Amino acid sequence: MQTVIERDRDVSRAESKSRSFFCFYDIVLKQSHPKCDRSGAPILQDYVAASVGIIGLTFTILVCCVLLREVAPKKQKEDSLEVEWGDRHSLPPYLQKEIERTASPTGGLMDLPAWRPVDQWRTRSTETLTPEKRPIPGVARSLAAYGSYSRDEQQSVKAVRGGEFVGNRMRFKVKVLNESKYTITDVRVFLISYPSESLRLVDEDDHAYYSKIEPSGFRSPSFDFLPTHDCVKGEISAGVSYVDMKGQPHTLTTKPFVIRSVCDLLIPDQIDPKEFALRLKQLECGEIVVKVTDWTPEEMYEKALHIVEDANFFEVISNIETKDGIIHARISGLAKGKFTGKSVAAELHIKGPSGKKGASCKVKVSGEDQAMILPAIDDLRERLNAWLCPMCSSPLTLENVEQLKDGKTVVCQFCRVSIGR
Known part of the structure; x- marks a missing residue:
């Protein structure tokens, strides 16, 4: 149970x-x-x-x-x-640029385009990059150093120019300076343009060749021209080509050298004051007023005397007097063209308070040929108003001007002549 x-x-x-x-x-x-x-x-x-x-x-x-x-x-x-791509800054520079170039606008590595598989990013290597993107063997930072060297190299080679009238010739100079740490080779200096209607090249060669220029070295070729007219107007431009230490070619262009000269193509024409006054009545004329602030009337008068002489005018009249503390000065000169023999007369009238900076100078030019009047006025005006080298008429630098104002002596960077007030 x-x-x-x-x-x-x-x-x-x-x-x-x-x-x-x-x-x-x-x-x-x-x-x-x-x-x-x-x-x-x-x-x-x-x-x-x-x-x-x-x-x-x-x-x-x-x-x-x-x-x-x-x-x-x-x-x-x-x-x-x-984890693999989280820190972009730890990647080589060329991979960072490649990722930024192909990433989506939202800027995330996880937001890759649909047409580019994710595995492609993980298997990317330097062998799959184009030659332009491929880094130099070694550290990736050498790629940036390679590019910056090229820019510094190009900036460290310079070309300057200048010109002067020597006798009856116009001499144009180009100075090539190699301020880099490496030697440049196959240096060519060539003329690009010049006023062929009024200047004729003396030599047939319009270029100069140098096999190399050492570091901190320079070369200064010159080109001589013969004027074919009493008035020369125009610009001269030159170029420089060279090969750097990596075999890369470079080309530089100089700043155009402006020529507008009559005075350098004149010869003094001796005449007495009475004949000069009669000659002026037969000539056409033009004038301009130049005001200066860096010189007293007395200094302006001394400077004008040198300018008239340097401009190849025969000094006919020169006098200076003071009335009621005001300086009144007059300088007159006569010249003629080397090629045409036509007369050109210049008259300078200077006025200003005695012993004080600031004076006015009226420049009057008379000539048989109207084409010579305006260029002659501009030539004299620039000589009076600008700081020019008395030897080659090249403009002085601002630093040179400041040194001259302080009473120091400077050296022209083109013709290497010493200049002092």
């Missing part, structure tokens, strides 16, 4: 556990059972419901596993890419 009771008790426990298990799956699948007791649905129905629940749960687990399997590698690639 006791054995039967224990057996019934075990069966009852098993049925209770089975119903409890089925009730659990009903809850998961949101199915309703009336009650989880012995009076419920038949056991077969419970088994069917449990089987359906197990199958559904298994399918759900499989779907989740598939999704996780697809997401995990992609996440791993992104994490690896972020």
Whole structure:
């Protein structure tokens, strides 16, 4: 009897556990059972419901596993890419530029264009770069040093020019200075343009060649011209070509040298004051007033005397007097053209307070040829108003002018003559 009771008790426990298990799956699948007791649905129905629940749960687990399997590698690639490329500043410069060039406008490495696979970034190497992007073997920083050297090299080679009338010739000079640390080779200095209607090149060669110029060295070729007219107007331009130490060619162009000269093509014409006054009545004239602030009338008078002499005029009249503290000075000269023999007269009238800086100078030019009047006026005006080298008539630098104002002696950068007030 006791054995039967224990057996019934075990069966009852098993049925209770089975119903409890089925009730659990009903809850998961949101199915309703009336009650989880012995009076419920038949056991077969419970088994069917449990089987359906197990199958559904298994399918759900499989779907989740598939999704996780697809997401995990992609996440791993992104994490690896972020770690590998996260710090752009630690990359070589040429790779930083390549990444910035191909990245999306939003500016993230993870925002790569759809047409460029992510793996391509991880397998990028110097062999796949173009020759222009490929760095020099060694450290990547040498690429930047290579470019900056080229710019410094080009700026350290200079070309300056100047000109002067020597006798009956116009001499044009070009000075090539190699201020770099390396030797330049195959240096050519050539003429680009000049006023061929009024100047004729003496030599047939319009260029000069030098095999090399050492560091801190220079070359100064010159070109001689013969004037064909009494008035020369125009510009002379020259060029310089050379090869640097890397074999790269370079070309420089000088600043045009302006020629507008009559006085340098004149010769003094001696005459007495009475004849000079009669000659003036037969000539056409033009005039201009020049005001200066750097000299007193007395200094202006002395300067004008030198200018008339340097301009190849014969000094006919020169006098200076003071009236009521005002200086009145007059200088007159006569010259004629070397080629045409036509007369040109110059008259300078200087006026200003005695001993004080600031004076006015009226320049009057008369001539047989009208084409010579205006160039002669401009020539004299520039000589009076500008700081020019008395030897080659080249303009002085601002530093030279300041030194002259302080009473110092300077050297012309073109003809190397010493200048002092």
